Amino acid sequence: MNTPTNYLGLLYGQVKLKKKNNLACILICQKSDCWKNGGKEVYQRLEEELRDRGLSNRVQIQKTGCQKRCKQAPNLVIMPNKDHHSYVKSSQVESLLNRYFGDRFN
Numbered sequence: 001m002n003t004p005t006n007y008l009g010l011l012y013g014q015v016k017l018k019k020k021n022n023l024a025c026i027l028i029c030q031k032s033d034c035w036k037n038g039g040k041e042v043y044q045r046l047e048e049e050l051r052d053r054g055l056s057n058r059v060q061i062q063k064t065g066c067q068k069r070c071k072q073a074p075n076l077v078i079m080p081n082k083d084h085h086s087y088v089k090s091s092q093v094e095s096l097l098n099r100y101f102g103d104r105f106n
Helices: 004-019 032-052 090-101
Strands: 024-029 059-064 075-079 083-086
Touching (some): 032 059
Antiparallel strands (some): 024 075
């Protein structure tokens, strides 16, 4: 039986494999509650912002299954920090990217 912690641990395990390629990663839930509550728009904005900043080849966006926080949708996790963000709005994407990746890849 997967508890939310174990499930997220599995997600982190998958990301660790990708970290070997020096990619940072944003895990975004693509399940129905998250997608219906703005997750799709957040995903699209992440893609646009990363492309506009020239970070598409350094920061990967990975759609995930349920992150077990449906009532706080949409949800994402920023790796490698493992910081969870809930109730994310597309208008917050720019500030999130500034916070985590603003000076990291310059």
